Amino acid sequence: xxxxxxxxxxxxxxxxxxxxxxxxxxxxxxxxxxxxxxxxxxxxxxxxxxxxxxxxxxxxxxxxxxxxxxxxxxxxxxxxxxxxxxxxxxxxxxxxxxxxxxxxxxxxxxxxxxxxxxxxxxxxxxxxxxxxxxxxxxxxxxxxxxxxxxxxxxxxxxxxxxxxxxxxxxxxxxxxxxxxxxxxxxxxxxxxxxxxxxxxxxxxxxxxxxxxxxxxxxxxxxxxxxxxxxxxxxxx
Amino acid sequence: xxxxxxxxxxxxxxxxxxxxxxxxxxxxxxxxxxxxxxxxxxxxxxxxxxxxxxxxxxxxxxxxxxxxxxxxxxxxxxxxxxxxxxxxxxxxxxxxxxxxxxxxxxxxxxxxxxxxxxxxxxxxxxxxxxxxxxxxxxxxxxxxxxxxxxxxxxxxxxxxxxxxxxxxxxxxxxxxxxxxxxxxxxxxxxxxxxxxxxxxxxxxxxxxxxxxxxxx
Numbered sequence: 444x445x446x447x448x449x450x451x452x453x454x455x456x457x458x459x460x461x462x463x464x465x466x467x468x469x470x471x472x473x474x475x476x477x478x479x480x481x482x483x484x485x486x487x488x489x490x491x492x493x494x495x496x497x498x499x500x501x502x503x504x505x506x507x508x509x510x511x512x513x514x515x516x517x518x519x520x521x522x523x524x525x526x527x528x529x530x531x532x533x534x535x536x537x538x539x540x541x542x543x544x545x546x547x548x549x550x551x552x553x554x555x556x557x558x559x560x561x562x563x564x565x566x567x568x569x570x571x572x573x574x575x576x577x578x579x580x581x582x583x584x585x586x587x588x589x590x591x592x593x594x595x596x597x598x599x600x601x602x603x604x605x606x607x608x609x610x611x612x613x614x615x616x617x618x619x620x621x622x623x624x625x626x627x628x629x630x631x632x633x634x635x636x637x638x639x640x641x642x643x644x645x646x647x648x649x650x651x652x653x654x655x656x657x658x659x660x661x662x663x664x665x666x667x668x669x670x671x672x673x674x675x676x677x678x679x
Numbered sequence: 680x681x682x683x684x685x686x687x688x689x690x691x692x693x694x695x696x697x698x699x700x701x702x703x704x705x706x707x708x709x710x711x712x713x714x715x716x717x718x719x720x721x722x723x724x725x726x727x728x729x730x731x732x733x734x735x736x737x738x739x740x741x742x743x744x745x746x747x748x749x750x751x752x753x754x755x756x757x758x759x760x761x762x763x764x765x766x767x768x769x770x771x772x773x774x775x776x777x778x779x780x781x782x783x784x785x786x787x788x789x790x791x792x793x794x795x796x797x798x799x800x801x802x803x804x805x806x807x808x809x810x811x812x813x814x815x816x817x818x819x820x821x822x823x824x825x826x827x828x829x830x831x832x833x834x835x836x837x838x839x840x841x842x843x844x845x846x847x848x849x850x851x852x853x854x855x856x857x858x859x860x861x862x863x864x865x866x867x868x869x870x871x872x873x874x875x876x877x878x879x880x881x882x883x884x885x886x887x888x889x890x891x892x893x894x895x
Binding site: 513535570571572574575576577578579580582583585589593594 | 751752754756758763765769779782783784825827
């Protein structure tokens, strides 16, 4: 692995870590909100309607080509448009072709991989357990951290692993909004593309094999942990 | 001075609850009636577990719910024994009791050790709920509801999973708690359990059919 590839590896891990952190902070409340369907036809109408709209929006990156998401993000990041203008006036820099821009794009692109497993975990929680915690004096925030998080730990682990691994494997959206800047936006998948373009298959093999191995090991461990969890729940 | 509720609630499906009742302070009251008569609904409204509009719930001088007020369940200082117990499955017996005890809002009352002794739980502390029998789970649920020293105890079929001897022990415990000044409202469909209460409120199809005072 070349020095440049090592920089790309560090950048990739940094991007995946930052994206996962952003998703934990923003995706967790979103997953919770989506999991709380109102059963009251009068009061819950507006919320249910909003949820019906937001739910497919969150899932869109699964079916959309990354170039579509990247194209619209590139437009949004332009200083001529409000998000880009706000960012530029706050930081003096542009979001497009920057590491922070990549984090925003990756968080949006990996959103369903974080939100959906967590939403399923939250929906499966027994509402009565949360009510029991309330009668024992736990406030809503207290209930979330002391009961809902530990009871949903399987969903959290799946969500965190999937969004981290998915960010490591991103290519199209990174190319669209990040370009190919060493130390800034050239992540492993882009570096691999460079090696293939240069017909340097030896270096390409190292990166491609590494990414393949990483993805396989991540999923292997995830399935193993999930199996063990399910067996543990059944037998003990 | 009492725990009182005035509610007219119409549920989807046509069930209507229409009650105006006061549960005497520092006494054991029983909500008695057949399944579907509205007993558990009243208990949930008293606890604030169902945020239903246009009802009034008050405890002594404090309004817990009316058109402009809603005190959430975690601020009502209640102990609630659920019909389905709702022990936290990832916590041991000890962990379940810790959860309640660390959120205790006032001192006094029975200590944790008192409850462990009365309910014979000392040997079960390290076990998870799924490793306990139904009766053991019931005893843990009762201990957990009482360990944070609530002012009001709401119990939904507190003897539901217990044999006759243990049911009597639980009722004796409720009597002990009552003597320490706790207001207790329990839901039951068992006449012999209802007889142990000072006041028996009989419900039928969402309406109060009778309010009787037992001699004790």
